[in-house]
Amino acid sequence: MSIILNIETATKNCSVSIANNGEVLASKELNNGNYSHAEKLHPFIEDVLKEASVSLGEIVAVAVSKGPGSYTGLRIGVSATKGLCFSFDVPLISIDTLKSLSMNIKIEDGLIVPMIDARRMEVYSAIYDKNYNQIREIKAEVINENSFKELLDHNKIYFLGDGSDKCNGIITHENAIFVQDKFPSAKEMALLSFEKYKKNDIEDVAYFEPFYLKDFVAIPEKKR
Numbered sequence: 001m002s003i004i005l006n007i008e009t010a011t012k013n014c015s016v017s018i019a020n021n022g023e024v025l026a027s028k029e030l031n032n033g034n035y036s037h038a039e040k041l042h043p044f045i046e047d048v049l050k051e052a053s054v055s056l057g058e059i060v061a062v063a064v065s066k067g068p069g070s071y072t073g074l075r076i077g078v079s080a081t082k083g084l085c086f087s088f089d090v091p092l093i094s095i096d097t098l099k100s101l102s103m104n105i106k107i108e109d110g111l112i113v114p115m116i117d118a119r120r121m122e123v124y125s126a127i128y129d130k131n132y133n134q135i136r137e138i139k140a141e142v143i144n145e146n147s148f149k150e151l152l153d154h155n156k157i158y159f160l161g162d163g164s165d166k167c168n169g170i171i172t173h174e175n176a177i178f179v180q181d182k183f184p185s186a187k188e189m190a191l192l193s194f195e196k197y198k199k200n201d202i203e204d205v206a207y208f209e210p211f212y213l214k215d216f217v218a219i220p221e222k223k224r
Helices: 037-052 071-088 097-102 186-198
Strands: 003-008 014-020 023-030 061-067 092-096 111-117 122-128 134-142 157-160 176-179
Touching (some): 003 037, 003 071, 014 037, 014 186, 023 037, 023 186, 061 186, 071 092, 092 097, 092 186, 097 186
Parallel strands (some): 061 092
Antiparallel strands (some): 014 023
């Protein structure tokens, strides 16, 4: 029995799941348009533990979504994960946020492009095939009408994630399919974290840092 706690805070979706051997036992998440992770994360952890009838002492590892994504969201998730790993002496497993986002859908043909909003017309994205194999690296890119055109000429491409919302209407190729209301979730992390656990693919708890991709830039508050 390999019970793993999964934590996802890279976007506005605050999400937690408990899984045994990759199968979700309980999950809880909230995406209300705000970053409420600091208030919601620990109560969500308590709720899923209670629902699954699992104690923290039974957990063999804690997995966290490593990014890219919101700087503040990632910091909250990683800090909580490190605290749990230190307290209960269990390994830390990091999960690629875009990889878990891509697993929100199943396709028979074509490509999957998960996108996370990176402000203005920029997104964090990668490209995966129908088996979730990554075929292009993660990068930050500014979207325009020619984005992904060469691939779209020969493939159906499924765009998903909060970054794809602002691309719908800019990328107008007939092979572009926009899947609505999909966000990184701790539920999709379950199988990925179990596979990493079996391989002992873990992080150094003391030195692990989120994958920000870009430097943090503070946004000035609006004058009242």
